[in-house]
Amino acid sequence: MKSDSSKNKITEILISAPTLSWLTVFFLIPTIMAIIMALRPSNPYGDLLPGWTLENFKTIFSPIYISVVWRTIWVSILSTIICLLFSVPVGYYMARLSEKFRKIILFLVIVPFWTNFLIRIFAWKLILNPDGLIHKTFVFLGIIPSGGSLIYNTGTVILVIIYTYLPFAILPIFAAAERFDFKLLEAARDLGATRWLAFLHIFIPNISKGLMAAAAMVLIPCLGSYVIPDLVGGTNSQMVGNLIANQAFVARNIPMAAAWSTLLMAMILLPLGLILCVKILLDKNKD
């Protein structure tokens, strides 16, 4: 028996070895390197200096950057919430469609991925351009003043982020909704619940895993957004991603860029860790 279980263990290790080594080489080691790098001092020419320092982290928390960190957080959370608000009804109706129409809609959700991400962002620049049809119509209708702009502000950044990440929210929610037993909604209606109450008390809790996956799929890349605020945002819509790029490519201050990256990582890992803790607690209660 004992040799059997130890044999199993060896098999297990052998099977997971390729994945583990892949993750170690391309994920774990670079992450640790970035954290170590964040603790190194440097000079204005971009050279690494000997020794260790916490200066980089002190700079991060200086008041001038607080607004960027705060914007990164609220833009990401707001975008995630709006994405979820759109995807839940979409996922619900997709799951109720006939097999044929479901496939068509699924195809339509996925089809934007066939075009390069950068090209799609540039398309938005064209669509919202002051010489574009939408801008002119909005001015004509008096929705925006003639000197106003539809582009290069935080609102546009949020719009394009939602556009980009909506499919990532729809897919896991649809997957959860497809497994949902719609008889449960009938049961709730039968027991006196209105359509809305049945949806809220029965449908939503039962697709919670899909909701969490969707939230993670949107929130995490949102926090690290760099291209979108760079291309459609203005000077007032910079996010942490832009700071990292700036430090790495313009200021050539690699340790500073590493420090920002570490902060970004913490911003993602902390809520994820919290969600995990809550989930473990909930599961414990369930059993």
Next chain:
Amino acid sequence: MMNDFLIFENISKKFGKQQVINNVTFPVSKGEVFSLLGPSGCGKTTLLRICAGLEEPDNGRVILDGKDITDFSPNKRQVNTVFQNYALFPHMTVRDNIAFGPRTAGWNNKKIASEVHFFLELIQMSEHKNKYPHQLSGGQRQRIAIARALINRPLVLLLDEPLAALDLKLRQRMLIELDTIHDQIGTTFLFVTHDQSEAMSISDKIAVMNKGVIEQIGTPAQIYEAPTTSFVAAFIGDTNFFEGTVSEMINSEISRIAPSDFPEITVYNDKHLSIGTKVYLSIRPEKLNIAKTQPNTDKLINIFKGTVEDIIYLGSMTKFWVTTQNYKLSIIKQHSSFLLDEEPIRWKDEVWISWNPEHGYLLDQYAETDENLLTIPT
């Protein structure tokens, strides 16, 4: 009528091109267990869902306690459903499942707590109140589903094949429990099933459905002993069919009929059908006698000689298939005496089949299309 508590009136329903329910009308009395019985696809579940408000009829009305509820949404009807696979809420405990209806209705917490307690006691599930549905067995889930529906004090409890997912032993126990609960609560039950023995054992009245219409409504005994159509006769238990015309009136109640390919049979003609009328005769297998020696020859008793084709020994009874005059008759013999003392009937034995005229029943209606139901050997 005073007694008609729940009335289905001229209900029709189509799904696409298929007519699922075709102009069905019937009343259900207060407090009774009323079964809708039929093969799958006969429209019985659709009828139940129309009553629950989960399906809209194309035509007709549903009247409950004097009120036309046809256009009421499901949450506004005083009926509750026990779903086929129970449809318990997987993210809620047993207690929260049962309390769902009362909470939605906005009862105060004290009343909810005491009612939930009462129903947990009724279904003997108090010790499991904090468990989740996935931690329970099929029978336990079944009971939760019943309690969850009954706690709302529905005027009618709708049961959609509630026992189909359980194994045979459990099914029988749950039937008895359902019966007990019905006796204690007194709610009207509308019970949908495809299982004739289930319907027979629990119902006050049964409506046998086929292809969107009701073939017969009656008490279990009426349906079994006096089926009006060939479909009912064949669907409820086994039966032997003869087709022929009335050939001779012996007296006001006894006639002889001449089947096309069988000797004349003496029948009890209570419908007073005249000579020449085409008739269909159904005789239940347990009404036929089988013996190795010729029974006494009363003129009115039907006696035919045949050969045993098949025997199935079932402990409490034996089933025989006997060929006589090219007809294969199904016979059930109960073992009321100790079997091993008798000389047994064996395969290929010559036997005498006999029955009294009043043991056959003349059907009102015979449908050729039901022929597939008449395959007797099982």
